[in-house]
Amino acid sequence: QSALTQPASVSGSPGQSITISCTGTSSDVGGYNYVSWYQQHPGKAPKLMIYDVSNRPSGVSNRFSGSKSGNTASLTISGLQAEDEADYYCTSCTSSSTLGVFGTGTKVTVL
Amino acid sequence: EVQLLESGGGLVQPGGSLRLSCAASGFTFNNYAMSWVRQAPGKGLEWVSGISGSGGSTYYADSVKGRFTISRDNSKNTLDLQMSGLRAEDTAVYYCANCPRNSVWGSYLNYWGQGTPVTVSS
Numbered sequence: 766q767s768a769l770t771q772p773a774s775v776s777g778s779p780g781q782s783i784t785i786s787c788t789g790t791s792s793d794v795g796g797y798n799y800v801s802w803y804q805q806h807p808g809k810a811p812k813l814m815i816y817d818v819s820n821r822p823s824g825v826s827n828r829f830s831g832s833k834s835g836n837t838a839s840l841t842i843s844g845l846q847a848e849d850e851a852d853y854y855c856t857s858c859t860s861s862s863t864l865g866v867f868g869t870g871t872k873v874t875v876l
Numbered sequence: 877e878v879q880l881l882e883s884g885g886g887l888v889q890p891g892g893s894l895r896l897s898c899a900a901s902g903f904t905f906n907n908y909a910m911s912w913v914r915q916a917p918g919k920g921l922e923w924v925s926g927i928s929g930s931g932g933s934t935y936y937a938d939s940v941k942g943r944f945t946i947s948r949d950n951s952k953n954t955l956d957l958q959m960s961g962l963r964a965e966d967t968a969v970y971y972c973a974n975c976p977r978n979s980v981w982g983s984y985l986n987y988w989g990q991g992t993p994v995t996v997s998s
Contacts, residue, residue, distance in 0.1 A: 768920070797982065799982045799983075799984070801984035801985070803921075803985070810971055810988040810989065810990055810991055811913075811921065811971070811985070811988055812988070813984060813985060813986055813987075816984040816986075817984070822986070854920065854921050856921075856923070856984070856985075858981055858982045858983075862935075862937075863926065863935040863980050863981045864911075864923040864924075864925070864926055864935050864936075864937055864980065865923050865983075865984075866923070867920060867921045867922065867923060868920075869920055870920040870921070
């Protein structure tokens with residue numbers, strides 16, 4: 766199972782909005798509404814930010830939102846803040862495995 | 877408060893074995909599937925194994941199948957990963973994570989432990 770494709774890096778200025786894409790196939794991202802997103806600061810464990818494409822867990826800022834179109838899912842961070850600087854990973858279930866497949870990861874830099 | 881605490885990581889020679897454990901608290905352990913996810917140094921995340929809430933169904937990535945065994949003790953709220961035939965490419969931080977559905981498929985990883993490092997080297 767190949768990893769989902771994410772841009773290696775995305776950057777933005779404080780207050781701006783950025784979008785991270787996560788591209789798969791009809792066998793994973795496009796086939797199911799089971800995409801989730803994780804934020805990981807250096808040396809820390811990942812943290813769930815979005816599940817089931819667009820749902821936010823309790824406690825996650827509403828500046829984070831998720832969506833999907835066809836085989837590509839997206840995570841949008843609005844009102845970018847310095848604390849949002851981190852690595853972000855998507856994951857999706859897949860028809861070829863019981864375990865989910867992760868994206869390649871995106872480093873978000875706040876300029 | 878949900879807590880997941882991994883232990884058992886360390887330095888092991890190629891071909892050796894290691895057993896990781898994850899102590900869970902703050903939720904009804906046997907109601908949820910659990911997983912192990914690893915991250916090699918400077919690399920991305922890899923979902924390596926999962927187990928159903930009852931422990932009756934187990935799943936492995938192709939990269940570890942036949943070498944790793946996942947298990948759980950619902951009476952003690954613990955999750956284990958027995959690793960054998962270790963290779964240099966198994967060097968990573970290993971995280972246990974809670975899947976807030978009874979099945980691993982279609983689930984997401986709700987809570988994560990702090991991770992335990994495994995280094996495979998001679």
